[in-house]
Amino acid sequence: MMKRNMTHKPEDCLILFGFAQDSPAPFPPGSMSLRDLSPGYSETLENSKLSQASISALKLAVVQVIRALVQQNKRSVVIFFGEKEAASNFFVLAQIRTALPDIRIFMAGTGLSTFHVTRKLAQGLIDVSIRSDDLPTILDCKKRLKTGASLASDPRIFWKSEENWIRWNRPEPGPPKLGTVLLVIMPAWNEEFPPYGLAHLSASLKAAGYGVKVLDLNLEFWRTQRKEEADIVSLQNIVLWSLPERFESGPKPRLVGILETLERTLKSEEFCAVGFSLFQTNLLASDEGFRVVRKVSPKTRIICGGPSCTPEWSKQALADGNTGNVDAAVFGEADTSLIELLHQWDKENPEPVKGVRFRGLRGTLLEGGAREPECLALCQNPDFSELPVFNYSRxxxxxxxxxxxxxxxxxxxxxxxxxxxxxxxxxxxxxxxxxxxxxxxxxxxxxxxxxxxxxxxxxxxxxxxxxxxxxxxxxxxxxxxxxxxxxxxxxxxxxxxxxxxxxxxxxxxxxxxxxxxxxxxxxxxxxxxxxxxxxxxxxxxxxxxxxxxxxxxxxxxxxxxxxxxxxxxxxxxxxxxxxxxxxxxxxxxxxxxxxxxxxxxxxxxxxxxxxxxxxxxxxxxxxxxxxxxxxxxxxxxxxxxxxxxxxxx
Ligand code: SF4
The missing domain is CATH 3.20.20.70 (Aldolase class I)
Incomplete structure (x- = not known):
């Protein structure tokens, strides 16, 4: 039930109660109720499809809401979904967004599903979602967003950042016992869902006591290109990403933004190693990433893994003693190899590690031979908490x-x-x-x-x-x-x-x-x-x-x-x-x-x-x-x- 405590004044905000709000009237002064505004509306809350008569009734209500927002010079609206989601409420917020694109829309309710919240944020229909019916909490959150104050660690809040990323409060990991590893994936790769391999490695590293940060620069790349209205279809041509001469004139100049992100991240904290996932379509772009790591943080070790990190490829990448591109190549499954490699690097006299070719002391190359396949019953379940899960295209x-x-x-x-x-x-x-x-x-x-x-x-x-x-x-x-x-x-x-x-x-x-x-x-x-x-x-x-x-x-x-x-x-x-x-x-x-x-x-x-x-x-x-x-x-x-x-x- 929504709390009626009105110690917080809505000021520049209109409070709108949706159809799913099950609290009886009276509503707080100055607020509006969709039920009162659209008497002709006849759907039940469970109806996901609206009849023509209900749409007409809702449109009348929307006109009154928009008039109130404009006349009272309100800059935001909080729409309450109560404890259930209702098609009518989604319809209304879409109409408000279309009519007043600059107004800030808050969607509130304890029953909101993560799916709907994140999809509405992704579609740009709302700016903030709060899984709460408590008006003071919502107004406080609104105020903090307005002043740029932290949203603390309230896991009920989802919002859109200035750069258009969906943000939410993730559980803060405790301080790592060992160093922190930065895991990076460069374009071009798919942006439909989070990279599974990195989620697995995050889990293994955390279980072994390492801190983890993941940079999905592939996702950032495609988002930036879309924002800049680049020709995405041309850029998806994999030949551009895998033929050196096409890469130079095609995608390479477009990597500037994500390479800056990598540089900023490397400067923001100390990493004991940076890991890159290699595929045929991101080998050349990853090479650019290696250069940034070498320039900004020359002592940080570079580890590569993934399907295109083959023994053949690694010969070249590890060839030049201390001046080569990378410090280690992990072949095949990396769950255990990666942890053992990091442990060996902590020793004064590293020993070879199975499934890895790497540089030991003074650049000597060490190789531990083939590794047995992992026992899947013992592997960690993937940990997606370091990835921007809600920002992928699906x-x-x-x-x-x-x-x-x-x-x-x-x-x-x-x-x-x-x-x-x-x-x-x-x-x-x-x-x-x-x-x-x-x-x-x-x-x-x-x-x-x-x-x-x-x-x-x-x-x-x-x-x-x-x-x-x-x-x-x-x-x-x-x-x-x-x-x-x-x-x-x-x-x-x-x-x-x-x-x-x-x-x-x-x-x-x-x-x-x-x-x-x-x-x-x-x-x-x-x-x-x-x-x-x-x-x-x-x-x-x-x-x-x-x-x-x-x-x-x-x-x-x-x-x-x-x-x-x-x-x-x-x-x-x-x-x-x-x-x-x-x-x-x-x-x-x-x-x-x-x-x-x-x-x-x-x-x-x-x-x-x-x-x-x-x-x-x-x-x-x-x-x-x-x-x-x-x-x-x-x-x-x-x-x-x-x-x-x-x-x-
Ligand atoms: S080896 Fe397996 S995964 Fe590869 S194409 Fe054949 S059936 Fe498919």
Missing amino acids: LVLPVHFSRGCVGKCAFCFESFYWKKHRSVPFNKVLEMIANAQRDYGVNHFMVADSLMNGDHAALGQLADALIDSGMNVSFYGYCRADQRLTPELLAKLKEAGCSEIFFGIESGSQRVLNRMRKGIRLTHAAKVLRNTKTVGIRSCVSIMVGFPGETWWDFWKSAYFVLKNSRYFDNLVLNIAAPPEGTPMFQERDSFDIEFRDTHSRFWKSKDGRNTLDVRLLRHRIILRLWQALRGRWANAAIWDLEYETLRE
């Missing part, structure tokens, strides 16, 4: 059901990175999900596994556990189109909340699939697609053109597969065969009869000269046009067209 959190893959496809590094497939014990998955629901109000998850169905029995058990838990979540992820993904298992996944599956089918020719070492049968794949559609799960199919040995006949079979099965899947992702370093196709290039023009994985041709980049681009374009003809213009087509042009130049 309110989705990544989770893991497993690590590794049972396949060994020739173009893919997943198996080589994770080594062995292991399922996360399902009670641990439930715990991760429960933590995310409790801390962030998130119910939608991206399963960040190489594939969800590496172990069909374990996946079935997890689906059962999710159904029994009544957690009411939705999730999506990758699967192999394997016949063991039966209609029964798919139905169970649907019931557990699976909303979409990505299938890497890659070719419509069994001969090419065998050359790819995909380990799937086309007949099974088509059946799995049909069954997925039948149980009501959306699906997305990936097709790769131009794999070594793919003839025009094989290619037309892929086109036919898309044509024949397109009614069973919802989206298509097209790839051009381009093996990252470390994959069998890259390592065993002779047995695949291919040669590389330079190190960029896009530039290879078959030794007989029949499979060139031009041929692959042409095949890519043919299937793209086919898909567009089947489904209308595909939203992502522009990116591929751009890549096509860039590569041809």
Whole structure:
């Protein structure tokens, strides 16, 4: 119940009571009530859709509210949602925002969900949200925001900063027993959800007694570009990020802002190490980050990890003794390796660490050989508290059901990175999900596994556990189109909340699939697609053109597969065969009869000269046009067209 204590005067603020306010009148003097202002309104609170009659009634109420705000020269409005959210209240605040864009809108109520609060902030419909019905608390918060005073550590408050970031009060971590590590991710990477690897490393570091700060400079980069109205579609072209000459003239000049953020952060406190996550699309940008660390804090050690931190890459990066770019390269899973590395650096005489190549005393290179895969029952659950969770483009959190893959496809590094497939014990998955629901109000998850169905029995058990838990979540992820993904298992996944599956089918020719070492049968794949559609799960199919040995006949079979099965899947992702370093196709290039023009994985041709980049681009374009003809213009087509042009130049 809202407290009626009016010792605080609203002054420049209008108090507006929404429909969900269950306190009886009289309302405090000077306030307005939507119920009183719109007698023609007839929906119940549970109604999420408004009838035309109710919309008309609400519009009349909005006119009166806006008139009051203007006539009384109010600069902010607090709208009370009471203990329930109501569609009518959201409608009213959207109308006020449209009519008076400069007015400050506070949304208050004990029952507000994190999802609605953060989405309304992200959409710019409100400026502050307070999960409270206590008017004095709300007015006090308003006053503190106005004067720039701290919002203390009230976890009920969410607000938008001057720079347009959604802020909230996170629990303050205690002082670290050991040093603090700065974890950084540079662009270009996806900005849909927080980087899972960094959340995992944060948890491991904290459990070992280290302090952690995470800088998602990838997210900051894309937000800045949007604000500056840059051509985002052009910038998403991965060729610009991975070809040095294109990078110099394209994205590099745009990194100034995020490199300044890195510099400011390094100057603001002392870090015992800075860790960078490396991917093919951020290697060049990360190099710029290394330079900033070296310039601002030459004694701080630089550690790299991630899929593109390969033994091959690290040879160069660690080559120049004390003047090289980085101090350590962690290969594969870093949960334990990173902690052991930091411990060794604390010693006078560091010893080699498994899974790491690093500089010891006076620049000597130490290497500890391969590390066994981590035991997932012992790994920490991810800790997202250092990440700006509510500022990503979707309110989705990544989770893991497993690590590794049972396949060994020739173009893919997943198996080589994770080594062995292991399922996360399902009670641990439930715990991760429960933590995310409790801390962030998130119910939608991206399963960040190489594939969800590496172990069909374990996946079935997890689906059962999710159904029994009544957690009411939705999730999506990758699967192999394997016949063991039966209609029964798919139905169970649907019931557990699976909303979409990505299938890497890659070719419509069994001969090419065998050359790819995909380990799937086309007949099974088509059946799995049909069954997925039948149980009501959306699906997305990936097709790769131009794999070594793919003839025009094989290619037309892929086109036919898309044509024949397109009614069973919802989206298509097209790839051009381009093996990252470390994959069998890259390592065993002779047995695949291919040669590389330079190190960029896009530039290879078959030794007989029949499979060139031009041929692959042409095949890519043919299937793209086919898909567009089947489904209308595909939203992502522009990116591929751009890549096509860039590569041809
Ligand atoms: S392409 Fe998919 S199935 Fe093949 S190895 Fe990679 S993750 Fe596994």
